[in-house]
Amino acid sequence: MLDGGKSPGYIKVAVSRAATATEAVTEAVSQIERRTTCFVMAFVPTGMDLEVLAHELDRQMGGVPVFGCTTAGQITPNGYETGALMLVAFPRRYFRCASLFIPTLDPLPMQRISEDITRLKSQFQRTAGWRRFGLVLCDGVSKQEDLLASTLQVCLGDIPIYGGSAGDGLQFKATFVLHGGKFHSGAALVLLVETALDFMGLGFDHFRPSETLLVVTDAIPEERLVLELNGAPAATEYARKIGVSVADLSPEVFAENPVLVRQNNNYHVRAIHSVEADQGLSFMGAIDDGLVLTLGTGTEIIEALEAGLGVRGQGGQRPDFILAFDCVLRKLEFEQKGMCDEVSEVFRRHNVLGFNTYGEQHCGVHVNQTFVGIAFFDHTPEDLH
Structure with missing residues (x-):
């Protein structure tokens, strides 16, 4: 019923x-x-x-x-x-x-x-x-x-x-x-x-692009793993950009602070899954060296x-x-x-x-x-x- x-x-x-x-x-x-x-x-x-x-x-x-x-x-x-x-x-x-x-x-x-x-x-x-x-x-x-x-x-x-x-x-x-x-x-x-x-x-979704950019400078695409962002350890740089410590990173923090990828004049969320060894970030979608990520900000849900x-x-x-x-x-x-x-x-x-x-x-x-x-x-x- x-x-x-x-x-x-x-x-x-x-x-x-x-x-x-x-x-x-x-x-x-x-x-x-x-x-x-x-x-x-x-x-x-x-x-x-x-x-x-x-x-x-x-x-x-x-x-x-x-x-x-x-x-x-x-x-x-x-x-x-x-x-x-x-x-x-x-x-x-x-x-x-x-x-x-x-x-x-x-x-x-x-x-x-x-x-x-x-x-x-x-x-x-x-x-x-x-x-x-x-x-x-x-x-x-x-x-x-x-x-x-x-x-x-x-x-x-x-x-x-x-x-x-x-x-x-x-x-x-x-x-x-x-x-x-x-x-x-x-x-x-x-x-x-x-x-x-x-x-x-x-x-x-309910996000819009901000002015904050993160460039993938080292990655293992087949593993969806980003090792470096802006030339720095990925987790360290991401945490710095959103104003938290690496120790505070969690699925909840990733969900509230997504990164966006621009494709055909539209922005799509490219979600972060977890922090991996050596400050790498594991993603839930395709990534590659040189990919430009934009930090997203939330709108009214x-x-x-x-x-x-x-x-x-x-x-x-x-x-x-x-x-x-x-x-x-x-x-x-x-x-x-x-x-x-x-x-x-x-x-x-x-x-x-x-x-x-x-x-x-x-x-x-x-x-x-x-x-x-x-x-x-x-x-x-x-x-x-």
């Missing part, structure tokens, strides 16, 4: 907070009409037995495809949660889907992905009047998301792609995607989705959130629901500021549903500390109701 605000009209959302995988799946699946469902997305809390969970989902859904991932938190009809299994069922009346599983991300098989995506597009017959988008879920600690996102967007052409990196709480150790009745690490899942509904992609979610369809209507990929670092900042309840209330009013990620994919770009989503609207109400 939905326990937030007004329920979406075009999908079914099922939530269970049961302690065991079997109980959670049984409770959630009982809320779904399998006969009318095209596919299900599962957003999984930390600590559940993944083998049991995958087996029970496969068994109890009775042949309905289930795709999903482990998460760093869920966005349910109640807003932010950490211990909920959430299933989002997409009905055949409004959605069609084809999937591509990528079992290995390191090294990334770009030629194979290109061939497979081309084949998927050609074999997935178009429905007149329906539109397409791509969804990607990938291992959040693979360090391959930048190349994966850009490769997929090139392959899909004018079909926009959105998604998120799987999480595992805040451990940053092992994350998994769900495909074919099993959870897989070091892997990715691409869904090509066709829908009768209008939709709009979203991507926003709720105002930015309302503006980002307050989109309207072609007829001026509010979204029926918004499928969300929301960076865990945003939630971490909100928690530190005591704002999670307020943010959750905004999510409830806008029918936001999804999960907290280790990074987001937005139209070919891998970003951090960003809200990425897809807002779905009525297409032609007289035909669909």
Whole structure:
């Protein structure tokens, strides 16, 4: 049963907070009409037995495809949660889907992905009047998301792609995607989705660039590791620029003091993950020697959130629901500021549903500390109701 605000009209959302995988799946699946469902997305809390969970989902859904991932938190009809299994069922009346599983991300098989995506597009017959988008879920600690996102967007052409990196709480150790009745690490899942509904992609944060610049002067790009900024040890220089000691650096401090990268006249957050040996900084996105980073400053959070979610369809209507990929670092900042309840209330009013990620994919770009989503609207109400 939905326990937030007004329920979406075009999908079914099922939530269970049961302690065991079997109980959670049984409770959630009982809320779904399998006969009318095209596919299900599962957003999984930390600590559940993944083998049991995958087996029970496969068994109890009775042949309905289930795709999903482990998460760093869920966005349910109640807003932010950490211990909920959430299933989002997409009905055949409004959605069609084809999937591509990528079992290995390191090294990334770009030629194979290109061939497979081309084949998927050609074999997935178009429905007149329906539109397409791509969804990607990938291992959040693979360090391959930048190349994966850009490769997929090139392959899909004018079909926009959105998604998120799987999480595992805040451990940053092992994350998994769900495909074919099993959870897989070091892997990715691409869904090509066709829908009768209008939709709009979203991507926003609440930071603006400052005057403070940090130039990467020594890095190990394949490890996303910065050794020096402005010719000084990276952690020392970053801490000096934000006015704290190296000993005070933490995920909470990184979340409140992000660095931004300029790309195509837009600024994207390039999140810092941790301080490493010899004062290095580990990042959650691509870095390289010579990259110019700009220290970001925060704007009013709720105002930015309302503006980002307050989109309207072609007829001026509010979204029926918004499928969300929301960076865990945003939630971490909100928690530190005591704002999670307020943010959750905004999510409830806008029918936001999804999960907290280790990074987001937005139209070919891998970003951090960003809200990425897809807002779905009525297409032609007289035909669909």
